[in-house]
Amino acid sequence: MMHFAVGGAIFGRTEIEGLQTIADFGFPGFEPYRGQLMNWVERPTALKQALDARGIRLITCSNGGPDQSVDFLDPTARERTIADHVAFARDFLTVFGCTHFKINMGRRPQRATTAEELRQLCETLNWLGRRTIEQFGIRLGAHAHIWGPIERPEEIDAMLAGTDPRYVWFLPDTAQINLGGGDPVAIVERHYDRVCAVHFKDSRPAYRGWTGPTPTQEQHRERILYQDLGSGGVDHERIYASLVRRGYAGWVTLDLDPPRANEGEGPVRDKLAINHRYLLETLRVPSL
Template sequence: MSEIHFAMGGAIFDGFTKDHAQLISKHGLPGFEPYRGKLMDWVDRPQALKELLDGLGIRLITASNGGPGQLCEFIDTSKREQTVSDHVDFCRDFLKVFGCAHFKINMGGRPSGGTTPEDIRAIAETVTEIGKRTGDLGVTIAPHPHIWGPIERPEEVRALLDQTDPAIVSWIPDTAQLNLGGGDPVQLIDDYYDRLAAVHWKDSKAEYRGYTGPTPTKEMHTEEILYKDLGAEGVNHPAIWTMLSDRGYDGWITLDLDPPRPNEGEGTVDDKMGINVRYLQETLKVPHL
């Protein structure tokens, strides 16, 4: 029996309220992974959020970094100590309240001229320093490659992981982010399976299956959402599910979905959650959420 469990990502919500928590519960998802920047009403009162989620049987598995009052400068060494300090403070004061085992982090914006090898070394050093300190708190640091971020292309993903200590730094791949960045999600996740803290799932248009071209632009995303519901088939999720199951993965998979765009034919948040949960249950036939 698979021990994989599924969580809802917080990007789909506008902020976070009791109604949003009830939607997660309605769809039977046992986990929640918010963004700090969308939790500003809760950041200073984590116990109240925990009580809300506990009452619905939902576990906060981690929260992404970012938002007001937290510096996210991973390349600029002059800002490293403040970045590290802000992240460790959030880990101690917020994530630990929920018993989180890992801390998912984005790594800031992409340099205007692209990411250099020196940039990747700087990011590796910053992530490692955060990871040493969060590790002392019992929380593993987990960088998250993301298009339009400094680590988006497959060679950048490999370089960052190869330059960091597996005992200190794990990672959280996103299937569509890897795909749109020109990488092979199945291969990258398989190659760095032993480094997984968790996994994010979303899809892309079928035409992106096997894509190795330049990363789509933010303007393209504005014109038409790049991030599609599971089943769009840009990403081979059945192969990823089989690989994770065969290798004995027993962690979390987060459905990291953007808010629906009604002007593009998408319905409500409730509708979107239902579409993706049904894919898990009816297409992949997962044994449980």
Template structure:
């Protein structure tokens, strides 16, 4: 990465996953828009990001994925040209396949994940990106039977796969960063501590998400203070507070998260303490401003970037 003390601001494209932005009734309508007019779909996204004043984009799940973008612009070079024409960069890509619920101890599943990550990594490297952000498997709803424990043995098996994934990406000039996804095995403070202990820091880094750490009852500043040397990229996001301990963890868990997210500076993230930590520890690189499924992403991101510039960036080292 470039000078760690320099912060650059981008956005994860999940921010644009709201039917209101696309003038459709539901999420299925967004997918139809992408399928019917891929170039128009991606042109609207890139124009919107450029309008906010942000510098970079993070690819995510379909239809905001790298395959869709390449198909829309005809090639990786076509995508790179479209980004450059708007003063944008591809900074990172979110890799969700570890979190899909498959048995990661199955050699065939593992081989498929590594092969998929290799293809994604080739794309990211070709487009000048620096980081692959990975979400980890979700936890089980507390009280379900039979109980599945995320104990030392389970964590060690997952860490072995992550180490090899990180080494695969490092050979392509990329860094792997684990995302603190709420209700996953990498969000609560104990789980983050455990996984970072078991993974090799030369190959596995950290992508703290301030809002998701809050959802699990944690303190983003305290958690990142403990692991500041592992931060590769960060998701800057606000939330109103922790979610109930008995929240069901199922296919709707991400929908359940959304009511707890809010605009920058309107929640319980202590942004001034967060910025002082960034300065004190010399943490820079890409800071990803993210709003899950915002109906007015341009307005919300513009206000968020304004808040960062006016209230946070002036904070001294």
């Protein structure tokens, strides 16, 4: 049976109040971003105690933030990128018993990612993934993201074809795939054997079946691209049904941006309530 977590982006900085909110809604998992966790990154045991007291598990922590290289394209940065991530896996993720490591891969070049850059990215992922799985039993979950080097469906396919399945897994985000011009239903199904965890979020109905250019960051600043579950851009009912049919027993994270009051969104609790209700009433998940 799959389990559901809340992503840390919705809260911004990780504080006790946010952890309590997760517990109040009955979610068993939490997935923060390292850059929003700097008040805890040197105190993992204290964070674990705060989570344990609320019945919450830290399932992974996204990479990035101060003093961690996330350059997966430049071979001259490879040694530092690998060393920084191995150190974080060793010193932080192992404290929580994490079994996967969500990996963003830095900024997208001003143009499309080249075949040579893809090759270099795959090599870095392979070397890093080998270290994390062999040393810590942690699967490396490569995460396609709009405005990152891997955003388009053909880039996802190329990344997974160019990496070793013994060392590199796939952590798909349904809205990121959709906004990057891919079919999240088909891509999750096609690469299911590489999936280590999944992110759910939605997009606006106009993006249903989107195959056009990736929306820009300027568009996102003007009006949020990422929407609550049930908004209509992504067919989560089909994706969930596919995961159930396959017997998926991993984590699904609700990776939601902070609410924007200027766009009519309420506070964090209201936003979580909308998505919590979608899981229970639309997807009819048997438990969180």
